[in-house]
Structure formats: C-alpha cells, structure tokens
Amino acid sequence: MTYQNRDTQIIQYKPLSLLQIEAMLPHLLKRKNIASYDGNCVFIGNRKDYPFKKDFISCATVEDVAVAIETMVTQGVGPWIAAVHAMAMQADLSKNKSSLVADLNLAKERLAKTRPTNTLIRYRVEEVFQLAKGAIESNQDPAETILTRIDQLLDEMYTHYGLRGQIGAQQLEDGDGVLTMCFAETSFILAMSIAKQGGKKLTAYVPETRPYLQGARLTAPSLQEVGIEVKLITDNMPAAIMAEGKIQKYMTAADLITLDGHVVNKVGTFQNAIAAHAHNIPFYAFAWGCDYNKPDRASIEIEYRDPSEIRSCRNIATTTDDIGALYPAFDITPPKYVSGIITRHGILSPFDLKNGYEEEN
Amino acid sequence: MTYQNRDTQIIQYKPLSLLQIEAMLPHLLKRKNIASYDGNCVFIGNRKDYPFKKDFISCATVEDVAVAIETMVTQGVGPWIAAVHAMAMQADLSKNKSSLVADLNLAKERLAKTRPTNTLIRYRVEEVFQLAKGAIESNQDPAETILTRIDQLLDEMYTHYGLRGQIGAQQLEDGDGVLTMCFAETSFILAMSIAKQGGKKLTAYVPETRPYLQGARLTAPSLQEVGIEVKLITDNMPAAIMAEGKIQKYMTAADLITLDGHVVNKVGTFQNAIAAHAHNIPFYAFAWGCDYNKPDRASIEIEYRDPSEIRSCRNIATTTDDIGALYPAFDITPPKYVSGIITRHGILSPFDLKNGYEEEN
Numbered sequence: 199m200t201y202q203n204r205d206t207q208i209i210q211y212k213p214l215s216l217l218q219i220e221a222m223l224p225h226l227l228k229r230k231n232i233a234s235y236d237g238n239c240v241f242i243g244n245r246k247d248y249p250f251k252k253d254f255i256s257c258a259t260v261e262d263v264a265v266a267i268e269t270m271v272t273q274g275v276g277p278w279i280a281a282v283h284a285m286a287m288q289a290d291l292s293k294n295k296s297s298l299v300a301d302l303n304l305a306k307e308r309l310a311k312t313r314p315t316n317t318l319i320r321y322r323v324e325e326v327f328q329l330a331k332g333a334i335e336s337n338q339d340p341a342e343t344i345l346t347r348i349d350q351l352l353d354e355m356y357t358h359y360g361l362r363g364q365i366g367a368q369q370l371e372d373g374d375g376v377l378t379m380c381f382a383e384t385s386f387i388l389a390m391s392i393a394k395q396g397g398k399k400l401t402a403y404v405p406e407t408r409p410y411l412q413g414a415r416l417t418a419p420s421l422q423e424v425g426i427e428v429k430l431i432t433d434n435m436p437a438a439i440m441a442e443g444k445i446q447k448y449m450t451a452a453d454l455i456t457l458d459g460h461v462v463n464k465v466g467t468f469q470n471a472i473a474a475h476a477h478n479i480p481f482y483a484f485a486w487g488c489d490y491n492k493p494d495r496a497s498i499e500i501e502y503r504d505p506s507e508i509r510s511c512r513n514i515a516t517t518t519d520d521i522g523a524l525y526p527a528f529d530i531t532p533p534k535y536v537s538g539i540i541t542r543h544g545i546l547s548p549f550d551l552k553n554g555y556e557e558e559n
Numbered sequence: 560m561t562y563q564n565r566d567t568q569i570i571q572y573k574p575l576s577l578l579q580i581e582a583m584l585p586h587l588l589k590r591k592n593i594a595s596y597d598g599n600c601v602f603i604g605n606r607k608d609y610p611f612k613k614d615f616i617s618c619a620t621v622e623d624v625a626v627a628i629e630t631m632v633t634q635g636v637g638p639w640i641a642a643v644h645a646m647a648m649q650a651d652l653s654k655n656k657s658s659l660v661a662d663l664n665l666a667k668e669r670l671a672k673t674r675p676t677n678t679l680i681r682y683r684v685e686e687v688f689q690l691a692k693g694a695i696e697s698n699q700d701p702a703e704t705i706l707t708r709i710d711q712l713l714d715e716m717y718t719h720y721g722l723r724g725q726i727g728a729q730q731l732e733d734g735d736g737v738l739t740m741c742f743a744e745t746s747f748i749l750a751m752s753i754a755k756q757g758g759k760k761l762t763a764y765v766p767e768t769r770p771y772l773q774g775a776r777l778t779a780p781s782l783q784e785v786g787i788e789v790k791l792i793t794d795n796m797p798a799a800i801m802a803e804g805k806i807q808k809y810m811t812a813a814d815l816i817t818l819d820g821h822v823v824n825k826v827g828t829f830q831n832a833i834a835a836h837a838h839n840i841p842f843y844a845f846a847w848g849c850d851y852n853k854p855d856r857a858s859i860e861i862e863y864r865d866p867s868e869i870r871s872c873r874n875i876a877t878t879t880d881d882i883g884a885l886y887p888a889f890d891i892t893p894p895k896y897v898s899g900i901i902t903r904h905g906i907l908s909p910f911d912l913k914n915g916y917e918e919e920n
Binding site (some may be wrong): 199202249250297394403405406407409410414415418419422427428429430431433434435436437438439441442464465466468469470472473476502505508509511512513514515516517518521522523524525526528529 | 589610611613629764766767768769770772775776780781783788789791792793794795797798799800802803825826827829830833834837866869870872873874875876877878879881882883884885886887889890892895
C-alpha cells in the first residue's frame with residue numbers, strides 16, 4: 199500500500215520543527231503541561247479548573263491517574279498521555295518485584311477502562327505494556343523503555359500536529375468566521391495560528407460546551423492567548439449565527455473515526471454539523487486517523503456519564519436534585535455531514551478512509 | 560373572511576373551563592403567579608431565581624416593572640402581562656393629575672422598548688393605553704378600565720391555551736419522547752398533561768437553555784410537578800438523542816411568527832428544528848398567531864443581550880472576564896423546518912398563515 203499521491207499533497211509545506219510548534223502553543227498545550235512523570239509522580243495538567251487555576255494534579259498511583267482521567271482532569275489526547283506515564287510509574291513502583299508483569303497488566307486494564315469511547319488510550323497502554331514485557335524479558339528497565347517510547351510518540355504526534363495545522367490553515371481564508379466545538383487541541387490551535395501568521399484575519403466562535411465548559415474554559419482562553427479574536431457563545435447558538443452569515447468553516451477534533459467515516463466527538467459536534475450542512479458550511483475534523491477495529495457506528499460505545507453533572511455547572515445547581523437527566527458524552531456525525539478529515543496526508547474524504555490509510559498519532 | 564373549516568377541526572373537543580385549566584397548571588403558570596396588581600404594587604412571579612426561590616418581585620413604579628422585564632424576572636407571556644398591570648398602576652399613580660395621559664404615554668413607551676423581539680408587549684400596552692385614554696375622556700376610572708380588560712384578555716388567553724393544549728395533546732402518542740426548548744409555558748404543559756390524562760405515557764427531553772437555564776429551572780420542574788417524566792439535557796445534546804431514537808416530537812412556543820411562517824423563539828429552537836428535520840421528527844410551535852406587521856424575516860429585530868451573561872452561569876464565571884462573547888436571545892426558524900403552528904383553530908401550515916388567520920392571544 200502506498201500513500202504517494204496523498205503525501206505529495208503536502209510537499210508544498212516545509213514541516214515545522216518541534217521547537218517552532220512548541221513556541222506557537224498556548225499554555226495548556228505545551229508538552230509538559232499535558233502530563234509528565236518525574237520518577238515519583240505523574241503530573242497531569244489540571245484542565246478541570248482552568249483558567250481559574252493553572253495547576254497540576256499529582257498522582258502517586260495508577261489508581262490516582264485513572265480517577266483523574268475519569269473525573270475529566272484532562273481530556274482529548276490528555277488521557278492516553280497520562281495513562282502511558284502511569285504505566286512507566288507502575289513499572290518503577292513494581293521494580294524488582296515478582297509481580298511486575300502482573301502489576302503492569304492490572305494497571306493497563308484499569309487505565310483502559312477509564313473512558314470507553316476514545317479507543318486510543320487502550321491501544322497506547324497495550325503498546326507500552328508489550329514493550330515493557332519485552333524489556334523485562336531482555337533485562338532492560340521497563341520504565342525507561344516506556345518513557346523512551348513516549349518521547350518518540352510525542353515527537354511524532356507533535357510533528358503530525360504541525361502538518362495537520364498547516365493543512366488546516368490552508369483551508370482558512372482571510373475574514374473567515376470559524377466555529378469549533380469543545381477543545382480541539384493542538385491541530386486546530388495551530389491551524390488558526392498558522393493562518394493568522396499568514397496574514398489571514400479570523401474570528402473563532404466557541405460554544406461553551408456544557409456541562410464541563412471546555413469551550414469556555416479551555417478553547418476560548420487558549421485561542422485568545424495565541425492572538426485569535428474569540429466570540430464565546432452558548433451551545434444553543436451555532437445555527438443562529440450561521441444564519442447571520444458569521445460562520446464560513448466548522449472545525450473540530452475527533453475522539454474516534456470509524457472505518458466508514460463516522461466522526462465521534464464531544465456531544466454537540468453532530469448537531470452543529472447538521473446545521474453547517476444546512477448552511478453550506480464545510481465541516482472538517484482533525485484526526486490522527488480512523489480506527490480499523492471500528493468498522494461502523496454499531497461498533498462505537500458511547501460513554502454515558504453521571505446525570506448529576508447535567509444538574510450543575512461549576513458545582514452550582516442549575517435545577518433541583520430530583521430532576522431526571524441524561525448525559526451522553528459524545529455523539530456520532532455520519533460521513534454525509536463531514537466535508538473532510540484533516541490528516542497529515544491531506545484532507546481525506548470520510549468515505550475513502552478504508553482505502554489505504556494508516557493508523558497514526 | 561371566515562374560519563369555518565378551521566373551527567370545525569376542533570369541534571371534537573369539549574373546551575376546558577378556566578377552572579379546569581387552572582387546576583392542571585403547575586405553580587409557575589397559575590394566573591396570579593405570573594403578574595398581578597394589588598392597588599399599590601405590581602407583583603411579578605420571579606422566574607429568575609426559580610426553583611431555588613419561589614417569590615415575587617414587588618414593583619412600585621413602571622420603571623421597576625420595566626427593569627424586571629429587562630432583567631428576565633419574567634419571560635414568555637410574562638412581560639406583557641406585567642406591562643399591562645404596570646399601566647394600571649401608572650393610571651392610579653397619576654390619578655387626578657393633569658399629566659395623567661402624558662404619564663401613561665411615557666409608561667407605554669418605556670414598557671414597549673423593554674424587549675425588542677416579541678411584539679405582543681407593544682400591542683398590549685398600546686391597546687390598554689388607548690382604552691385608558693377613552694376612559695379618561697368619558698370620566699371613567701382608567702385603572703379599572705385597564706384591569707377589566709386584563710381580566711378579559713387573560714380569560715381569553717387561558718381559554719385559547721386550553722384549546723391549543725387539546726390540539727397539541729392529540730398529536731402526542733403513547734410512548735412518545737418529546738423534545739422542547741426554553742419554557743413553552745401553558746400550551747405545552749397543558750398538551751402534555753391532557754395527553755397524560757388520556758393514558759399516554761410521555762417522556763419530556765428538556766434542554767437546559769443557557770444562559771438563563773429556563774429549561775432546567777422552569778420547564779423541567781413544571782413538567783415534573785404535573786407528573787410528566789423528565790430528562791434534562793444540555794443544549795448540545797438534542798441531535799445526539801434524536802439519533803438514538805428517543806425523540807418522536809419537537810414542540811416549542813413561539814415569541815413571534817411572521818406572516819410568511821418564520822418562527823422566532825429562544826435561541827436554539829432553530830438548530831433543534833434543523834436536527835429534527837434531518838431525523839424526520841415533526842416540529843410544532845404553539846402560537847397565539849402570526850404578526851401581520853411582520854411580513855418576513857427581514858422585519859424581525861433580534862435582541863442582542865449583554866455578552867457578559869454568556870461568561871457566567873447563575874453568577875458563577877464560566878471563563879475569564881476578558882473573553883469576547885455574543886448573545887443573540889432569539890433565532891428564526893424558516894417555515895420549511897416547521898411542521899405546523901398549533902393554534903386554537905387547529906394545526907396550520909406555516910406557509911398558510913396569510914390566508915385568513917386572525918390575530919389572537
């Protein structure tokens with residue numbers, strides 16, 4: 199299988215260096231601010247209280263990391279990055295114990311089940327578990343082996359972010375209003391930054407993204423930090439402002455893409471995509487790729503979270519405790535509403551993912 | 560112009576009496592809990608802090624009432640009901656003064672400009688102003704004249720609510736999941752109650768309706784109070800639960816309907832309607848009628864409110880103060896997304912409003 203045609207699409211770009219990318223990123227997305235391991239604890243950048251607090255949650259056990267992931271201390275790529283660092287920590291904690299492999303296996307199982315919808319976390323912890331086992335068999339340090347692999351993965355991920363950012367930036371035109379949803383992280387922020395550096399004036403319309411307000415708390419301040427004009431809206435407003443002609447592009451991340459082109463992302467992504475379609479606005483999802491183990495929408499497990507989270511906002515009640523509620527954390531946008539998947543290979547049709555597309559960061 | 564065909568549509572219903580209707584209503588919608596005047600003050604049922612407080616805002620001047628309307632102490636039909644009571648209060652306050660008519664005129668102007676999108680408030684204060692002038696000219700008490708007219712208007716309004724509730728109930732089927740938006744008040748609550756009394760099991764899916772949370776605070780508790788099963792969701796979830804097959808009907812109120820069938824209602828109504836259309840779910844708007852002075856969408860003035868309200872939720876910050884924001888309070892659903900307008904004459908096509916349809920409560 200060759201990707202020659204696709205790769206030639208991006209020959210026009212001089213890839214950004216890792217340092218260039220790091221310099222363009224806002225606080226939240228800088229490498230060390232997502233998750234790290236200092237030999238004792240895993241530190242996870244606390245997105246739950248940002249921008250009111252800019253702190254880290256320190257985790258001394260795998261269980262601490264798992265709970266941090268479950269309680270949304272981090273999200274997006276944060277969970278897998280925190281999880282693989284937790285695997286390295288477990289390798290140190292169980293060092294020289296006969297239970298080392300069993301402990302790593304338990305850690306892997308615990309971390310894999312923290313969030314059911316996004317599958318990347320499972321693949322990543324499985325990968326580093328296998329590497330650690332190999333290291334143990336050949337008398338190498340499993341924690342070091344994992345940390346070396348994390349560095350490789352992150353180098354690759356940020357390099358790919360840079361390419362996707364460049365490709366996304368090319369879609370943006372001077373004067374565009376760009377709708378997003380939730381926190382589309384590095385690809386999207388880079389696309390906006392690169393387009394702005396190229397002299398394009400952009401306005402980002404950011405839905406607040408209830409119940410956790412990732413749009414209001416993470417996306418809006420991060421875009422403002424890199425100099426993009428921001429208009430925060432509530433989640434009921436995208437179609438209203440589309441009708442006013444304010445939106446020219448709709449761009450989000452994707453937590454998972456099926457082989458047949460269904461885009462799974464934060465709940466709300468789908469209804470914005472339907473509204474965009476009705477207004478002839480293209481919808482692009484930035485993605486690491488599709489999941490070959492997820493052929494179609496029937497194979498997706500949508501995470502339902504605690505309904506009590508719907509009855510409050512930043513710990514303030516929005517109604518009385520006895521009101522029934524429902525909290526699907528993600529939704530599924532069928533390929534007919536998706537104009538393109540922005541990958542490092544260029545912009546792929548959601549209907550064409552099965553034809554020679556590699557899994558990647 | 561005759562309405563015979565339309566009126567025969569509803570001959571099958573034995574209209575509910577005003578007492579029957581009052582008995583079916585939840586706390587918030589009972590007549591005296593919307594707004595009243597005791598000869599000294601106008602009391603407005605405080606929807607801003609409901610259900611956390613169940614109190615009234617007491618207003619001793621027209622300015623107090625206007626500010627209460629502007630700050631969303633009441634909404635839906637509440638603003639015009641509060642406003643006409645304020646006109647009665649002004650008639651008493653200026654009684655025997657030479658400035659009486661001028662004072663009433665000032666009161667009318669102040670009240671009319673409180674909320675620009677919903678036009679009913681302007682028509683109602685104009686009507687009672689003219690009645691008061693007539694009363695003054697014929698040496699009758701203008702406050703009494705206004706209060707008598709208010710009673711007539713409310714009798715008529717609740718009678719019409721009953722008819723619309725019966726017609727709406729007929730559309731609901733056993734097992735239906737019903738999406739709504741914001742607080743669709745009496746017609747919708749009655750439709751659900753009447754259908755339930757007819758043995759139909761219903762589940763209401765209620766978007767919280769940011770930024771003021773009318774769905775979470777007003778609709779969800781009110782539906783629960785009358786015995787309807789409620790599932791509160793956030794505003795980004797309607798399409799996600801439609802895709803799961805949970806929604807069979809979408810029903811809202813309408814703040815204004817143009818002669819060519821555009822439905823103006825709380826922001827979010829439009830994007831839910833687009834999503835409903837994409838899922839073959841009918842969208843019905845309950846309405847007092849269309850506005851003959853509003854021929855089309857170009858004639859609608861959409862109220863933009865203070866963007867700072869987007870940066871908080873129940874007075875808790877959702878982001879930092881320096882983030883730009885946008886707050887359109889209403890949106891416009893074009894007739895192609897509207898399956899029917901539920902009026903006391905039956906269910907009208909939004910494309911047919913111009914052919915013999917009377918203005919009413």
